[in-house]
Amino acid sequence: MTTIFDTITEPIARRVTAGLVRIGHVLRSRAWKGATPEGVTPTQGHALGLLREAEGGLSLGAIASMLGISAPTASDAMSALATKGLVVKAPGAKPRSINLSLTSEGEALAARTSEWPAFLSDAVETLEPAEQAALLRALVKLIRAMQASGDIPVQKMCVTCRYFRPNAHPGTETPHHCALVDAPFGDRHLRLHCGEHVPAEDDALYEQWR
Ligand code: SF4
Structure with missing residues (x-):
């Protein structure tokens, strides 16, 4: 309407x-x-x-x-x-x-x-846990889009990592899997920068997650 x-x-x-x-x-x-x-x-x-x-x-x-x-x-x-x-x-x-x-x-x-300014992390803390997870998920998508357009440097995010197994455990609170550490995780655990990140060959894993 x-x-x-x-x-x-x-x-x-x-x-x-x-x-x-x-x-x-x-x-x-x-x-x-x-x-x-x-x-x-x-x-x-x-x-x-x-x-x-x-x-x-x-x-x-x-x-x-x-x-x-x-x-x-x-x-x-x-x-x-x-x-x-x-x-x-x-x-x-x-x-x-x-x-x-x-x-x-x-x-x-x-x-x-480069540590997070306290005023911003304090504001994020006022959100409900589900809102924080939803915001993180939206940020991951925004960063990925800007990465694809060349507006920011390549980020070492889970969603572009070769070890990322999106929705490997459907119906659970931790539906994804990291094949490197062999452990499940959820959207709230998504990393924006991971030292162990290895770039995926293509966008298939990201598209699966998205
Ligand atoms: S290795 Fe790091 S970036 Fe890759 S899926 Fe595991 S936690 Fe995420």
Whole structure:
């Protein structure tokens, strides 16, 4: 049944996006507060976080595109981090390209400052367990979609892992199975980053889960 609100309300995708953008603004302004004693700007802090997730480092171009900034701005930010001893530059795989990776000091700072801000985890804690699981599931799908479009780097998530066996135990609270540790798990256990992750050959497992 349609109501007047179907015509006077913005599409739900736009309202959800607006909500996420608002949270993103707060995160951007607050999440890196812990880095300020080292003189790291939010952009530099964000770059440290990206480098921490990227095995083998990232090219300057990749960092610029992930941060949504120009190559010269990315270059300035990376030079500042290199001067602070947080990042090292090395010749990239392509001619004249530069690969960037974290030093041990950069790793430590990225680990320290990328912890979840308490204000956000406190807000998530106010949700019911089922709501938290549903939100996690939605986030996994969003991240997967952005990964497929190239808007974020590849994430080591369960749903894209070769060891993931979706719905191996149907009708139970833990319907999925991890073939690596040989144990069942549910949506609430889905990992966004797993050190043991091995990329699946195709999207079949993700589609099965989705
Ligand atoms: S190895 Fe890690 S990412 Fe892969 S299914 Fe098991 S827990 Fe998930």
